[in-house]
Amino acid sequence: MLHLILFVIFGGFCVAGAVNLLVQRHPINSALSLVVVMGSLAVEYLLLGAEFVAAVQVIVYAGAIMVLFVFVIMLLNAGEEERTKGSRVALLFGIPGMLAGSVLIGWVLLERAGTRAVPAGALPGAPRVIGWLLFHDFLLPFEVTSILVLIAVMGAVVLASHPGQKHGKKEG
Amino acid sequence: MRERGRDALATTGETLALLRNKALNISTFIVVSVIKTVVALFVLLTAVAYSVWLERKVVGHIQNRWGPTRVGPFGLLQPLADGVKFLFKEDLTPPHVYKPLYIAAPMIAVVFALTSIAVIPIGNWVTIGGLHIPLQITDVNIGLLIILGVTSLGVYGVALAGWSSNSKYSLLGGLRASAQMVSYEISLGLSLVGVLMLAGSFSLRDIVDAQSGTFWGFIPRWNIFYGGQFIAFFIYLSSAYAETNRIPFDLPEAETELVAGYHTEYSAMKFAMFFMAEYANMITVAAVASLLFLGGWHGPLFGPPALRAILPVFWFVLRIFGFLFVYIWVRGTLPRFRYDQLMAFGWKFLLPLAIANLVITAAIVAVKS
Numbered sequence: 001m002l003h004l005i006l007f008v009i010f011g012g013f014c015v016a017g018a019v020n021l022l023v024q025r026h027p028i029n030s031a032l033s034l035v036v037v038m039g040s041l042a043v044e045y046l047l048l049g050a051e052f053v054a055a056v057q058v059i060v061y062a063g064a065i066m067v068l069f070v071f072v073i074m075l076l077n078a079g080e081e082e083r084t085k086g087s088r089v090a091l092l093f094g095i096p097g098m099l100a101g102s103v104l105i106g107w108v109l110l111e112r113a114g115t116r117a118v119p120a121g122a123l124p125g126a127p128r129v130i131g132w133l134l135f136h137d138f139l140l141p142f143e144v145t146s147i148l149v150l151i152a153v154m155g156a157v158v159l160a161s162h163p164g165q166k167h168g169k170k171e172g
Numbered sequence: 173m174r175e176r177g178r179d180a181l182a183t184t185g186e187t188l189a190l191l192r193n194k195a196l197n198i199s200t201f202i203v204v205s206v207i208k209t210v211v212a213l214f215v216l217l218t219a220v221a222y223s224v225w226l227e228r229k230v231v232g233h234i235q236n237r238w239g240p241t242r243v244g245p246f247g248l249l250q251p252l253a254d255g256v257k258f259l260f261k262e263d264l265t266p267p268h269v270y271k272p273l274y275i276a277a278p279m280i281a282v283v284f285a286l287t288s289i290a291v292i293p294i295g296n297w298v299t300i301g302g303l304h305i306p307l308q309i310t311d312v313n314i315g316l317l318i319i320l321g322v323t324s325l326g327v328y329g330v331a332l333a334g335w336s337s338n339s340k341y342s343l344l345g346g347l348r349a350s351a352q353m354v355s356y357e358i359s360l361g362l363s364l365v366g367v368l369m370l371a372g373s374f375s376l377r378d379i380v381d382a383q384s385g386t387f388w389g390f391i392p393r394w395n396i397f398y399g400g401q402f403i404a405f406f407i408y409l410s411s412a413y414a415e416t417n418r419i420p421f422d423l424p425e426a427e428t429e430l431v432a433g434y435h436t437e438y439s440a441m442k443f444a445m446f447f448m449a450e451y452a453n454m455i456t457v458a459a460v461a462s463l464l465f466l467g468g469w470h471g472p473l474f475g476p477p478a479l480r481a482i483l484p485v486f487w488f489v490l491r492i493f494g495f496l497f498v499y500i501w502v503r504g505t506l507p508r509f510r511y512d513q514l515m516a517f518g519w520k521f522l523l524p525l526a527i528a529n530l531v532i533t534a535a536i537v538a539v540k541s
Contacts, residue, residue: 028273028335035328055317059361063324064354067331071350074335074343127314127374 007047013040025080031069038062050125208309209290216289220451221251227500234504261440266337269437273336278438278445281329285449288322288456291315293377295469295484307485308377315376316368319460320361323415327353329449330417330424334434345433348511349424353415355518360411362526363404366533367395367464380468394467403529405465407522412457414518416450419503423511458495459488466491 017036038061045054232239240247293308334346371382385393395401414421425433471487
């Protein structure tokens with residue numbers, strides 16, 4: 001019962017944050033709405049018994065990635081966006097596409113109505129289990145992902161370094 | 173048919189009793205939790221106020237001054253006077269600030285600074301009136317992760333304050349603070365992994381319990397003496413000083429360059445909230461350092477049972493006090509880093525050191541098990 005109440009409250013927060021992200025005109029308000037979405041998603045994970053994933057969600061997404069988003073917005077001093085009437089592409093394809101997507105999701109949910117919901121806390125979410133899965137069952141994908149991230153980091157360094165300048169030489 | 177009905181009735185009765193029991197349990201749980209929260213908040217806020225007093229007093233003596241002496245004996249009532257002053261000062265809101273975030277920023281800072289106390293244990297279990305209560309608001313099995321998560325959200329208070337004030341000094345302070353806090357969070361997190369591997373748990377209570385006992389009968393089994401975690405302790409402390417924006421890492425509020433950094437445009441209670449957040453974060457850092465590296469509340473126990481129950485809390489508070497004293501000592505002694513030095517120290521020295529410590533500790537743990 002308590003689980004259901006909490007689920008509804010934080011699900012509501014999550015959806016409200018997502019809608020607010022789109023409605024707000026100022027980029028920083030949108031970024032903060034995304035933080036709210038991340039935070040309420042973390043609570044939903046917690047309700048499912050995935051405490052480690054919830055903590056990582058807060059530490060990595062809300063605590064680090066979104067801070068960098070806010071940082072960039074602050075650095076660029078981005079102002080309020082102008083409200084346009086929307087592009088024609090969005091009107092022609094976006095809205096029908098969204099409608100079709102929600103109909104599809106609704107249809108799948110109704111089709112599968114017989115499957116019971118996973119009871120809260122039934123899935124393994126303890127740090128030990130996650131660690132075992134990551135470093136035993138999914139070791140190869142995990143390592144491949146880390147190499148991918150490493151490549152991204154190197155790409156960022158290459159892009160950020162000045163092309164004409166020699167490495168290791170300080171300016172001025 | 174009747175049998176089944178009776179069975180159903182019996183089960184309903186049992187369920188009802190169970191439910192009543194559960195409701196009773198829930199209501200005791202809520203009452204106990206509320207009491208613990210109120211007491212913890214009261215103690216924490218008092219500690220915050222008096223660490224400001226301690227800082228002024230100690231820095232005063234380091235600089236050959238007296239510090240506060242006028243209000244009460246040894247200036248002990250100074251925090252109260254300061255509190256009253258903050259409440260009655262004019263609360264200025266400069267023009268051109270972005271109001272919603274300008275008002276929200278100090279609240280964000282103080283809320284996240286105070287929340288982390290919820291998972292910090294301050295002692296063993298106690299039994300009061302038949303109730304077996306842990307000296308901790310809530311004992312969760314990912315306590316340390318929760319502290320890391322909550323403190324990582326505290327950056328928003330500082331960053332948003334800097335941005336929403338619409339002033340160059342505030343903005344630069346906010347930018348510096350968020351860059352610094354995100355950078356040092358990595359080495360801070362990595363420095364703790366060694367301890368986690370030794371204890372095999374995220375629960376702060378388990379980590380402390382893993383440090384009970386002694387080596388060769390006299391050296392306490394604290395993590396700082398064990399498995400090379402002294403290096404981790406050094407990394408943790410340095411990164412934590414940077415996380416809390418304290419000297420020598422206080423570039424976000426460097427007075428000589430940025431007036432007061434991110435809280436330049438704040439006055440009265442809003443300014444006091446940033447102050448409270450900073451000191452509450454210092455206390456959290458001190459508590460985590462004591463729990464993870466210095467054996468938490470372990471210490472010599474003696475005397476009658478009542479004293480035995482109180483002593484662990486006393487030893488724990490003593491360690492926190494020691495850490496706060498070192499904080500203030502460092503502030504009175506060291507100069508401030510330059511910004512490039514700060515970044516180089518974090519990325520080129522602390523981070524590789526933390527990774528090396530992690531690998532070596534992992535090897536030791538793997539060989540032992």
